Amino acid sequence: xxxxxxxxxxxxxxxxxxxxxxxxxxxxxxxxxxxxxxxxxxxxxxxxxxxxxxxxxxxxxxxxxxxxxxxxxxxxxxxxxxxxxxxxxxxxxxxxxxxxxxxxxxxxxxxxxxxxxxxxxxxxxxxxxxxxxxxxxxxxxxxxxxxxxxxxxxxxxxxxxxxxxxxxxxxxxxxxxxxxxxxxxxxxxxxxxxx
Amino acid sequence: xxxxxxxxxxxxxxxxxxxxxxxxxxxxxxxxxxxxxxxxxxxxxxxxxxxxxxxxxxxxxxxxxxxxxxxxxxxxxxxxxxxxxxxxxxxxxxxxxxxxxxxxxxxxxxxxxxxxxxxxxxxxxxxxxxxxxxxxxxxxxxxxxxxxxxxxxxxxxxxxxxxxxxxxxxxxxxxxxxxxxxxxxxxxxxxxxxxxxxxxxxxxxxxxxxxxxxxxxxxxxx
Numbered sequence: 001x002x003x004x005x006x007x008x009x010x011x012x013x014x015x016x017x018x019x020x021x022x023x024x025x026x027x028x029x030x031x032x033x034x035x036x037x038x039x040x041x042x043x044x045x046x047x048x049x050x051x052x053x054x055x056x057x058x059x060x061x062x063x064x065x066x067x068x069x070x071x072x073x074x075x076x077x078x079x080x081x082x083x084x085x086x087x088x089x090x091x092x093x094x095x096x097x098x099x100x101x102x103x104x105x106x107x108x109x110x111x112x113x114x115x116x117x118x119x120x121x122x123x124x125x126x127x128x129x130x131x132x133x134x135x136x137x138x139x140x141x142x143x144x145x146x147x148x149x150x151x152x153x154x155x156x157x158x159x160x161x162x163x164x165x166x167x168x169x170x171x172x173x174x175x176x177x178x179x180x181x182x183x184x185x186x187x188x189x190x191x192x193x194x195x
Numbered sequence: 196x197x198x199x200x201x202x203x204x205x206x207x208x209x210x211x212x213x214x215x216x217x218x219x220x221x222x223x224x225x226x227x228x229x230x231x232x233x234x235x236x237x238x239x240x241x242x243x244x245x246x247x248x249x250x251x252x253x254x255x256x257x258x259x260x261x262x263x264x265x266x267x268x269x270x271x272x273x274x275x276x277x278x279x280x281x282x283x284x285x286x287x288x289x290x291x292x293x294x295x296x297x298x299x300x301x302x303x304x305x306x307x308x309x310x311x312x313x314x315x316x317x318x319x320x321x322x323x324x325x326x327x328x329x330x331x332x333x334x335x336x337x338x339x340x341x342x343x344x345x346x347x348x349x350x351x352x353x354x355x356x357x358x359x360x361x362x363x364x365x366x367x368x369x370x371x372x373x374x375x376x377x378x379x380x381x382x383x384x385x386x387x388x389x390x391x392x393x394x395x396x397x398x399x400x401x402x403x404x405x406x407x408x409x410x411x412x413x414x415x416x417x
Binding site for chain 1: 267
């Protein structure tokens with residue numbers, strides 16, 4: 001912590017990311033219990049990181065960059081990514097903090113599904129991305145997880161048999177690029193249709 | 196294990212002349228300007244106020260040969276994006292203070308702490324009393340011993356809370372003092388989903404009730 005009474009930026013960010021050792025973590029937790037300011041910073045950081053970013057108007061970025069004596073901004077797309085046109089989806093595209101455009105395609109959020117024909121689809125996060133799909137129950141228990149390079153996966157029959165009719169389940173896909181940037185679709189819900 | 200330094204940052208920190216620094220800064224902004232603008236926008240205000248805040252954040256990040264960015268590169272216990280969000284918030288607060296002055300503290304904090312303890316002790320009363328047919332609140336409060344019992348419960352509860360580990364105390368503080376949602380708490384404490392928050396809270400409250408029983412608090416009403 002800094003010389004006064006608050007957790008410094010490096011330690012606070014490390015706390016949010018789980019990067020502190022046990023002693024440091026306990027020390028920061030003890031401070032957070034007593035300090036509403038630092039506590040607010042922690043919760044706001046988590047909320048801001050979890051929220052999808054909206055695309056700013058180009059004029060906003062130009063004004064900001066010029067005001068800070070930065071170089072003229074030409075494009076928002078990182079230069080070293082290959083050109084791409086992700087397919088249009090019914091779901092809103094999510095642009096994560098790392099600038100990766102990535103979204104679920106099917107099933108739609110809160111869909112009623114038959115487990116024996118259920119398959120998951122998502123857009124590409126970039127070349128050489130790896131995807132990890134996780135399906136969990138309402139209680140948060142992981143029902144199935146699998147890693148793939150594809151943009152779709154059917155629910156395995158052995159897993160489909162275990163899903164209970166009328167129950168809600170949650171799924172999300174996490175994308176990881178070779179440069180270790182990552183993005184997530186966030187949690188989506190589906191309900192198993194009664195036979 | 197320390198997080199790796201993203202290429203757009205290492206290029207910026209290693210740039211040796213003004214032109215390459217400017218190019219590297221532009222690349223860095225391509226990757227992270229949306230996030231920084233997102234934070235600047237979260238502090239509210241009209242378009243001009245947001246852009247002033249955003250410009251201030253960029254200016255301070257670049258100041259002194261990117262001193263702040265170099266400090267992260269030497270630490271790396273967090274992801275760069277997480278640290279950028281923290282720093283951008285701090286800088287936004289600085290900018291707000293410069294513009295509007297420092298907010299004055301109030302004595303409401305002490306009141307809020309008492310209200311928090313009251314909310315948690317009320318919850319404990321409900322949990323201890325859940326099997327009883329309670330008399331209407333007006334009648335209960337009319338009982339002469341009710342206030343004494345409640346004060347005793349609050350003192351015992353405070354002792355039990357102090358015996359919890361810091362992680363559990365923080366969870367209860369976020370939930371009952373700050374009234375944070377499970378989703379916000381999960382994001383703040385690096386828990387996988389809100390369900391994990393609910394389960395931990397549930398187990399914690401059960402344990403608190405058992406501790407209260409152990410300290411001799413069986414029923415909220417004599």
